[in-house]
Amino acid sequence: MFIRYEFQVKQFLTRGDNKITINIQSPVNYSKRKHNDHLAQKHYVVPPICPTIVQNGECHPNFIRKMQASYSWDWGPAFPSMGIWKSVELEVIDTASVRDVLVHTSLDRASNVWWIDCTAILDARAGVELPASATFKLDGFPLSSINKTLRRSPDGYWKLRSKFAAKIPIPIKLWWPNGAFITDGMGLLDLGRKLYELRVDLNFSPSLFSPSTLTVSKVVKIGFRTIELIQDPVEPEGATFYFKVNGVPMFMKGSNWIPAHILPEKVTKEQIVSLLTSARDANMNMLRVWGGGIYESDLFYETADALGILIWHDFMFACALYPTTDDFMKSVTVEVTQQVRRLQHHPSIALWAGNNENEAALAQGWWPEIFISRYLYNEDYRSLYVKLIKEIVEREDSGRIFLTSSPSNGKESKKENYLARNPQDTRYGDVHHYDYHSDSWDWRIYPSAKFVSEYGFQSYPMIDAWKGVMNESELKFPLSEEVLHRQHHAFGDVEIAAAIQRHFQLPPPGDQASFAALTYLSQVSQAMSIKIQTEFYRRNRKLNPSNGDGMTYGALYWQLNDVWVAPSWSSIEFGGRWKLLHYYALNMFTPLLVSPYVDGNDNVKVDVVSDLLVPLDVITYMNVFKLDGQKPAYSEVRKGQVEGGSVVNIFQLPLQQLLSRAECSSKEYCILRLSIVGLEAFIYGENFLLLSNPKDMIGLQSSLVSIYKMERTFTSSGLPFYSITLESKAISLFVWIESPPNIEGRFSDNAFIMFDPFKTIYFYPKVNASFILTHNDFNIMTYN
Numbered sequence: 001m002f003i004r005y006e007f008q009v010k011q012f013l014t015r016g017d018n019k020i021t022i023n024i025q026s027p028v029n030y031s032k033r034k035h036n037d038h039l040a041q042k043h044y045v046v047p048p049i050c051p052t053i054v055q056n057g058e059c060h061p062n063f064i065r066k067m068q069a070s071y072s073w074d075w076g077p078a079f080p081s082m083g084i085w086k087s088v089e090l091e092v093i094d095t096a097s098v099r100d101v102l103v104h105t106s107l108d109r110a111s112n113v114w115w116i117d118c119t120a121i122l123d124a125r126a127g128v129e130l131p132a133s134a135t136f137k138l139d140g141f142p143l144s145s146i147n148k149t150l151r152r153s154p155d156g157y158w159k160l161r162s163k164f165a166a167k168i169p170i171p172i173k174l175w176w177p178n179g180a181f182i183t184d185g186m187g188l189l190d191l192g193r194k195l196y197e198l199r200v201d202l203n204f205s206p207s208l209f210s211p212s213t214l215t216v217s218k219v220v221k222i223g224f225r226t227i228e229l230i231q232d233p234v235e236p237e238g239a240t241f242y243f244k245v246n247g248v249p250m251f252m253k254g255s256n257w258i259p260a261h262i263l264p265e266k267v268t269k270e271q272i273v274s275l276l277t278s279a280r281d282a283n284m285n286m287l288r289v290w291g292g293g294i295y296e297s298d299l300f301y302e303t304a305d306a307l308g309i310l311i312w313h314d315f316m317f318a319c320a321l322y323p324t325t326d327d328f329m330k331s332v333t334v335e336v337t338q339q340v341r342r343l344q345h346h347p348s349i350a351l352w353a354g355n356n357e358n359e360a361a362l363a364q365g366w367w368p369e370i371f372i373s374r375y376l377y378n379e380d381y382r383s384l385y386v387k388l389i390k391e392i393v394e395r396e397d398s399g400r401i402f403l404t405s406s407p408s409n410g411k412e413s414k415k416e417n418y419l420a421r422n423p424q425d426t427r428y429g430d431v432h433h434y435d436y437h438s439d440s441w442d443w444r445i446y447p448s449a450k451f452v453s454e455y456g457f458q459s460y461p462m463i464d465a466w467k468g469v470m471n472e473s474e475l476k477f478p479l480s481e482e483v484l485h486r487q488h489h490a491f492g493d494v495e496i497a498a499a500i501q502r503h504f505q506l507p508p509p510g511d512q513a514s515f516a517a518l519t520y521l522s523q524v525s526q527a528m529s530i531k532i533q534t535e536f537y538r539r540n541r542k543l544n545p546s547n548g549d550g551m552t553y554g555a556l557y558w559q560l561n562d563v564w565v566a567p568s569w570s571s572i573e574f575g576g577r578w579k580l581l582h583y584y585a586l587n588m589f590t591p592l593l594v595s596p597y598v599d600g601n602d603n604v605k606v607d608v609v610s611d612l613l614v615p616l617d618v619i620t621y622m623n624v625f626k627l628d629g630q631k632p633a634y635s636e637v638r639k640g641q642v643e644g645g646s647v648v649n650i651f652q653l654p655l656q657q658l659l660s661r662a663e664c665s666s667k668e669y670c671i672l673r674l675s676i677v678g679l680e681a682f683i684y685g686e687n688f689l690l691l692s693n694p695k696d697m698i699g700l701q702s703s704l705v706s707i708y709k710m711e712r713t714f715t716s717s718g719l720p721f722y723s724i725t726l727e728s729k730a731i732s733l734f735v736w737i738e739s740p741p742n743i744e745g746r747f748s749d750n751a752f753i754m755f756d757p758f759k760t761i762y763f764y765p766k767v768n769a770s771f772i773l774t775h776n777d778f779n780i781m782t783y784n
C-alpha cells in the first residue's frame, strides 16, 4: 500500500488488446501467514498479536505494509481492504523520465543568497550510462545547465545533481507557516508564503528511438524557508525542543492527522482541502501525520504548502513492534526511499519521525513478551529505525530533521542508543500525555513538557451525525448496544461520563433528547479540557531556572479528524462538521491570547501570550459578571506593550479579593470575561474563566437564546452568507448553534459564552446553493 510498483511489461505485450491479470490475496491471511513464518523461523512473536477485544479488530497488522489502522484502532473499525487503491498507468519511456526531484534549499546568511541543491532522479531504459543534458529553471528563469554522462546507482536509478544559487531578478519571498504575523497598525498582517516552480528539463539528442530532440520535464513547487529544531541544554537538566522557522522561534499549534476515511481511496479532493483549511482556519501551523495511517496524496502536501501547515511526518509504524526479516526490510527500504523522494521537496515537511510510540511501547513494556525477549526486540527496533530508516532519510533528505520515534527525547535519546528508559521524559523532546482520571479542567495536572505532540479527550459526535448511520430508536441514553459497539477505546464511555459528571449533571435517562444532551455535554467537556490544557502549554513558555521546567513550544492535540461516526478524540466529525472543540481551537490558538487562570495559591492571574513577530500595544479588559446579570459587576483595564513571541502576566489578585470587589458572595456566583484589543480598537481575542463547576454555579438563569434577526447577504465574491443576531435573556453558557444536517457550513463563532443580550455571528454555507435558510432551520443549544 505504501509502494509504487513498477513492472516491465514490454516482453509480454502483443499487438492489439492486452489483458493484465492481478491476483490479490487477503491481507488478513497474508499477515497471519507472515506471523506464523516468523515464529517458525525465528522462534519469537512480534507483538501485539491481536488488538484489544474492544476494538473488534484483525490481528498482525505489523506483518504487512499497509495502513495499520485498517485492522482497527481505538477510534476506528477494522476494514483491512484489498485491491488497487491508486491509479494504474502504462508508461512509455523512450530514453528517460524524471521520477522525482529532490530539493534542498539553504540560506547563506552572510551574502543573503539562497542555494538550491537539486537532484533529479531519472528512470531510464538505457544501459548503465546515460548521457544527459539538463536545465533547471526557477519560475521560468534559467538557473543552471548541465551536461553529464550519468551512471546508474545501485538502486537502479540515475541521479543528476546540481547545486546553484537562486539568484533571480526578483527578491526571494519567504515561505512562512500560517500565523506569522506582524502588524500594520490596523490589525494583523500575515507574512504568508510564496511557492516557486522549479522545473527540470532533460534534453536528449536525436537517437535511434526518437529522431528529433526530446525533452522530458518535471515541475515541483518549492518554498524558501529555514527550519531548525533547537535542542540546547537547559539548567539544571534538560534541553529545549523548539522550531526556529526563518530564524524565529515559533510555538507549534496544531493537531494530529489520521486518514480522512477508513477506506482512504474514497477520500475526495474536497475533503482533504476542507480538513486542511479547517486546520488553517483554527490558527494551526502544524499537523502531525500519524504513523498508523498512510503517506497522504500529493494534493495533501500541496495544500499544506499553500496553507502554511508544517507537517511532522511519522513513518507508517505505530503502537507495535515490527519484524526485521529480509523481505520486510527490503520492502521498507523501497517504501521509505520512494516516499521521501516523492515528498521531500514540500516546504511544509518539517521533520520525519521513525514511528508512533514504538519506543515508548518497549520502554513501558506494553506487551508481556517484551519482558521475555527484550534484547531481541531492542535489536530489531534499532535495525529498523536507526540502521535502516534513519540512514535512508539522511541519504535522501539530508537537510531534514529526523527523530527515531514520537514521543522521544530528541537528541538526548542517542545517549541511550535510541531506546530511552523514559521516552516520555518531560525535560527532553516531545511527550504524549493522556490522563482520564484527574480533573481535566485543572491545568495543574498537565506536564510541563517541552513539546506535547499528543494529548486529548474523547467526545461523541452530535446527534445529526449519528442519525446518518443509525436508526433513530438506537439513539438514547443510557447508550444502546449499537452506539456502544462503536466505542473502540476500553472504558471510553465510562471516562466520558465521569468527565461530564465532574462538572455537570449527566442528562436523565431517555430517548433522543437525552442522547442529544449527552453528546453536547461530552463535546463541551472535551473542548474545555483541551482549552485549559492548551492555554497552559502556551503560557508555559518561560524557563523555570530552579528545575528546568517550562519552555513549552508545541501543542498538537489528538486528533483532528475521524474515519467514521464514532466516539473519538477528534475536533472535526466524520463528514467535516466542526465539533465544539474545533471552535475552541480557533480561540486557544489565536495569535494573541489572553489567558486567565487560578494558580495553586488561589490567585487569579491573567497572562497575555503573543505569537506575533513584533511588539504590540494592547488594552486588556477584565470584567467580573454575576451569573444572574448581563452587566459587569467589576472591571479592570490594563494597557501596555506585549513583545512578539512572549508571555506576560498582566494581572494578579487573590481570588477572594476579586470576588469581594465584585460583591460576589462566593466563586459560585460569578464568572470572568476578558478581551484584548489593539489601540485601533481591533479585537484580538476574547476569553473567559469559570470560577466554579457549572453544576455548582449559583444564579444562572434559563437563558432562552433565540435568533433575533437574520439576514442573507453576499461576500465580495458573490457567495451568500447569513448574519445572525442572537438574543439571550441571561448569561448563557456554551451556546451552540447548528445548521440543518444537510447544509454544511461554518459559523464565525460558536460554542461561546453569551454575556451580552445580543451577539451577531455569521454563517457561511459550504455550497453556493439557492436555498434560503430561515430561523427555524437553525438549532440552538445552551447549558442553561
Ligand code: BMA
Binding pocket: 073, 074, 075, 292, 318, 319, 356, 357, 432, 454, 558, 569
Ligand atoms: C495515541 C495515538 C493513537 C491513539 C491515541 C488515543 O497514543 O498514538 O494510537 O489513537 O493515543 O488513544
